[in-house]
Amino acid sequence: MTRPPVALRAFEGAVAVITGGASGIGKALAEALAERGCEVIVADLQTGLAEEAVGALRARGARATAAHLDVTDFSEVSRLVQETVGRCGRLDYMFNNAGIGILGEVRDHTIADWYRIIDHGPDRGAAGWPRRRKTTCSPAAASRSRP
Numbered sequence: 001m002t003r004p005p006v007a008l009r010a011f012e013g014a015v016a017v018i019t020g021g022a023s024g025i026g027k028a029l030a031e032a033l034a035e036r037g038c039e040v041i042v043a044d045l046q047t048g049l050a051e052e053a054v055g056a057l058r059a060r061g062a063r064a065t066a067a068h069l070d071v072t073d074f075s076e077v078s079r080l081v082q083e084t085v086g087r088c089g090r091l092d093y094m095f096n097n098a099g100i101g102i103l104g105e106v107r108d109h110t111i112a113d114w115y116r117i118i119d120h121g122p123d124r125g126a127a128g129w130p131r132r133r134k135t136t137c138s139p140a141a142a143s144r145s146r147p
């Protein structure tokens with residue numbers, strides 16, 4: 001991979017979790033971050049697809065790991081954060097990209113549809129993120145994250 005210009009080096013050596021990173025926007029983001037020297041954790045409900053995406057990134061020399069994640073389950077988000085900080089010693093970015101859409105007119109949605117969409121909202125991923133102003137977190141900070 002080519003060395004990026006100075007302005008793009010914010011991601012060099014950083015560690016990022018991308019939820020829903022196995023396809024679409026999340027996958028493109030993982031590729032763009034890896035291209036800039038970031039270690040990426042591609043976390044997705046579709047583990048096979050995440051592993052495929054990671055295989056392609058590694059083939060290009062990137063540091064990448066696939067992880068199974070269901071963002072609607074707080075304990076899974078929390079575990080992934082703890083594991084990442086434990087393994088990498090840091091977690092600089094967490095992109096809460098995973099989400100679902102339900103096609104059709106909103107007026108035709110059921111309340112269950114509505115809550116299903118909300119359940120995938122960014123607060124789900126954010127709930128596992130240690131509350132700190134600085135971007136890099138330590139294992140100790142991660143262990144202080146709210147339940």
Ligand SMILES: NC(=O)c1ccc[n+]([C@@H]2O[C@H](COP(=O)([O-])OP(=O)(O)OC[C@H]3O[C@@H](n4cnc5c(N)ncnc54)[C@H](O)[C@@H]3O)[C@@H](O)[C@H]2O)c1
Nearest residue numbers: 020022023024025044045046069070071072097098099100
């Ligand atoms: N593409 C658009 O036009 C558009 C518009 C508005 C908002 N968005 C939002 O942007 C995000 C990405 O969109 P996209 O088009 O790349 O979608 P996509 O369907 O291609 O990718 C979403 C990824 O999230 C994963 N995912 C779904 N539920 C999950 C869960 N519970 N836990 C973990 N992973 C889960 C899927 O397996 C998939 O790999 C979504 O949150 C989507 O709602 C997209």
